[in-house]
Amino acid sequence: MRLSRHFTKSVARLPAMSGVEDAKRLAARAAVDEFVKSGDVVGIGSGSTVVYAAERLGERIKNEGLQISCIPSSFQASQLIAQHGLNLTNFDTHPVIDIAIDGADEVDTQLNCIKGGGGCHLQEKIVIYNAKKFVIVADYRKESTFLGEQWLQGIPVEVVPLAYVPLTHKLRELGGTPVLRMAKAKAGPVITDNGNFILDTHFGLVKEPAALNQTLKLLPGVVEVGLFCHMASKAFFGQADGSVKTAVPQQ
Ligand SMILES: O=C(CO)[C@H](O)[C@H](O)COP(=O)(O)O
Numbered sequence: 231m232r233l234s235r236h237f238t239k240s241v242a243r244l245p246a247m248s249g250v251e252d253a254k255r256l257a258a259r260a261a262v263d264e265f266v267k268s269g270d271v272v273g274i275g276s277g278s279t280v281v282y283a284a285e286r287l288g289e290r291i292k293n294e295g296l297q298i299s300c301i302p303s304s305f306q307a308s309q310l311i312a313q314h315g316l317n318l319t320n321f322d323t324h325p326v327i328d329i330a331i332d333g334a335d336e337v338d339t340q341l342n343c344i345k346g347g348g349g350c351h352l353q354e355k356i357v358i359y360n361a362k363k364f365v366i367v368a369d370y371r372k373e374s375t376f377l378g379e380q381w382l383q384g385i386p387v388e389v390v391p392l393a394y395v396p397l398t399h400k401l402r403e404l405g406g407t408p409v410l411r412m413a414k415a416k417a418g419p420v421i422t423d424n425g426n427f428i429l430d431t432h433f434g435l436v437k438e439p440a441a442l443n444q445t446l447k448l449l450p451g452v453v454e455v456g457l458f459c460h461m462a463s464k465a466f467f468g469q470a471d472g473s474v475k476t477a478v479p480q481q
Pocket residue numbers: 275276277278279280332333334335344345346347348349350351354
């Protein structure tokens with residue numbers, strides 16, 4: 231197993247928020263400040279941590295005239311781009327992204343991660359795959375040795391609705407415990423931005439995430455798997471004490 235190298239640095243404290251929200255915000259701001267420069271095409275991820283990255287990009291546009299174009303990874307990301315006055319672009323105009331910034335549900339020591347807690351992992355994977363660099367922004371709760379250690383909700387597997395019952399059986403045969411993700415304010419399942427269902431499938435500790443990703447991807451009816459392996463260049467983990475810990479995969 232390759233180990234990551236970790237670095238911790240203190241950053242200026244922002245106005246007090248809750249511990250976890252503060253940690254998310256610090257991580258997102260540190261990532262934006264280190265990686266985004268004028269002229270970049272930026273992939274905007276989804277979730278609650280990326281909100282702070284969009285906020286910081288908006289600030290830098292106002293304060294220092296930063297010029298960037300942004301590609302969204304979800305309906306939520308499109309809204310963030312609009313709310314923070316960021317310039318919206320698309321793959322037709324910009325097929326290559328300079329830097330993708332996104333959150334994660336859990337990150338292992340090689341910076342493999344589980345994503346899709348917000349149900350957006352199909353578009354997120356497309357954006358990240360087409361980016362020269364991907365940086366993870368997260369709080370201290372997301373860091374693990376192995377995936378499946380802390381994120382017990384399971385790996386989000388986006389499936390075509392027609393196939394969800396046979397896939398439920400297949401995922402069980404493969405050792406998982408699939409649960410159809412249900413909507414909170416509507417009767418029935420969550421429908422993704424792409425019109426699909428999500429089977430959240432816990433596989434216990436995942437020691438070989440790339441192999442599991444490949445096995446799951448080959449099942450007919452599986453659209454995308456929330457395992458992002460060997461894709462991240464760097465992770466920023468906001469800490470409860472106001473510092474930001476960074477990690478990179480070992481060369
Ligand atoms: O993959 C995602 C959405 O599909 C998010 O990036 C992931 O769920 C982390 O979200 P948060 O920043 O709210 O913890």
